Structure formats: C-alpha cells, structure tokens
Amino acid sequence: MGPQPFVFGVDLDGVCADYTAGFRDIVAAQLGVAPETLPLDRSWDFREWNFRPGDFERFHRIAVLQQRMFRTLPVVPGAPEALWRLSDAGIWIRIITHRLYVNWGHEIAISDTAAWLDTHRLPYRDICFLGAKPEVEADMYVDDAAHNVLGLRELGNNVIVFDQPYNRELAGPRAADWTQVEEIVLDAAARKGAVLHSPLPGLDPMVDRLDTRTRRAVEPDPGSTPSGASGIDSSMTGSGGPNLLDPG
Numbered sequence: 001m002g003p004q005p006f007v008f009g010v011d012l013d014g015v016c017a018d019y020t021a022g023f024r025d026i027v028a029a030q031l032g033v034a035p036e037t038l039p040l041d042r043s044w045d046f047r048e049w050n051f052r053p054g055d056f057e058r059f060h061r062i063a064v065l066q067q068r069m070f071r072t073l074p075v076v077p078g079a080p081e082a083l084w085r086l087s088d089a090g091i092w093i094r095i096i097t098h099r100l101y102v103n104w105g106h107e108i109a110i111s112d113t114a115a116w117l118d119t120h121r122l123p124y125r126d127i128c129f130l131g132a133k134p135e136v137e138a139d140m141y142v143d144d145a146a147h148n149v150l151g152l153r154e155l156g157n158n159v160i161v162f163d164q165p166y167n168r169e170l171a172g173p174r175a176a177d178w179t180q181v182e183e184i185v186l187d188a189a190a191r192k193g194a195v196l197h198s199p200l201p202g203l204d205p206m207v208d209r210l211d212t213r214t215r216r217a218v219e220p221d222p223g224s225t226p227s228g229a230s231g232i233d234s235s236m237t238g239s240g241g242p243n244l245l246d247p248g
C-alpha cells in the first residue's frame with residue numbers, strides 16, 4: 001500500500017473567492033447607493049450595512065440566482081498559484097463549499113461554481129458541496145467562518161483560519177494571505193510524513209504553465225478549437241481524455 005496523500009480541504013467563499021467585495025457591488029446596485037458606503041470591514045451578520053432581518057437572505061438570493069454571483073466573484077489574490085504549488089508538491093486539494101445551505105438554486109450554485117473554478121484555474125481533485133455538515137475527512141482545512149472552524153475543531157480537525165474582519169476572535173493557526181496558507185500546509189504535511197515533491201524553480205514559469213496545462217486539458221484533439229479553460233489538471237488522473245466538465 002502506498003503512502004496516503006495529505007488531503008487539504010479548501011473553503012471557497014471568504015478564502016478563495018472574495019465574497020464580501022462581490023456581494024457588496026450587487027447589494028449597492030440593489031439599494032442604489034455607492035459601494036463605498038458599504039464597508040468591506042464588516043461583521044458576519046452585515047450589521048455595518050444596516051441589514052434588517054431577512055435582508056441577507058433576500059440579497060443573497062438575488063445575487064446568486066439573478067446576478068450569477070458564483071460565476072463572477074473576484075478571486076482572492078494568490079489562491080490559484082498557491083494551490084497549484086501545493087498540488088504539484090503532492091497535496092490532495094479537496095474543494096469544500098457550503099453554498100447549498102439554502103434549499104433553492106442548487107443547479108445554478110453548482111454549475112456557476114464549477115465555471116468559476118475553471119475560469120480562475122483553481123486545481124482540485126474533488127469537490128464537496130455541503131449543507132450543514134462541516135467535516136469531509138481532510139488532514140487539514142482552511143475556512144473563514146467561525147461556525148465551520150469551531151465545528152471542525154470540535155471534531156478534532158486541524159483548521160487554518162483565513163483572516164477576515166469577522167473571525168478575529170478565533171484562535172490560530174491563522175493565515176493573512178495564501179502565502180501563509182501554503183507555508184502552514186506544507187509544514188503540516190511534512191510533519192505528517194507525507195511524501196512531498198520539490199518543484200523545479202526557473203524551468204517553468206507558473207503563469208505560463210497554468211496556460212499550458214489548461215490548454216492541454218481542453219484540447220484533447222490536436223485540431224480542436226479551445227472552448228474554455230479548466231482548472232482540472234489532466235495529469236492528475238493520468239488520463240489524456242477529454243475534460244468532462246467542459247461543456248464545449
């Protein structure tokens with residue numbers, strides 16, 4: 001039996017996707033106010049945006065179903081590059097998202113999430129769409145939401161807090177950016193005895209390599225026309241076949 005991979009569970013909103021910035025633009029347009037009037041430094045319950053009971057649910061629904069926010073959220077700087085480096089080192093990337101916590105719009109939430117991951121070329125080996133359950137058998141997690149961090153820790157899991165204004169009361173480990181996430185994960189994987197592969201610096205610039213890999217993933221036939229990009233690394237599965245997630 002070979003060594004078990006080190007599985008890293010990665011939350012999306014507030015960690016890989018800038019939920020606050022994307023949601024703010026949509027809420028501001030709905031309210032007819034300038035986005036700057038809604039502070040990015042906000043509490044978990046958006047009290048700084050003067051939300052009344054029910055407002056969050058209403059605006060979130062508009063944002064997801066009408067404005068297709070899960071397709072358009074800004075990516076958190078450094079997230080794709082750090083995840084590619086971790087994946088290259090042998091870390092198993094498991095995307096975890098709690099976007100199904102409401103009982104509507106699952107088709108849009110799932111398809112827009114997959115499209116977003118492709119657009120921003122986030123590598124992953126599997127993906128979990130969760131409701132309330134926080135745990136998906138990873139060796140380490142990164143999350144921004146206090147209830148997820150505390151729930152996971154209660155079950156004995158290692159969780160990195162991705163720093164946000166609404167989670168400052170939580171104990172560490174804490175990462176202010178993706179460089180720090182990468183360091184903590186590599187350190188934990190090494191401690192666990194996971195076999196890590198060293199990258200070959202200088203030979204293959206990251207951005208070019210992302211392009212090369214994603215082109216390879218969407219161009220199974222030499223003569224075919226690219227129809228999009230995919231963050232799925234075809235070399236992960238050893239399959240040179242077409243990427244089934246690509247609609248084209």
Ligand SMILES: [Mg+2]
Pocket residue numbers: 011012013014015143144145
């Ligand atoms: Mg989150």
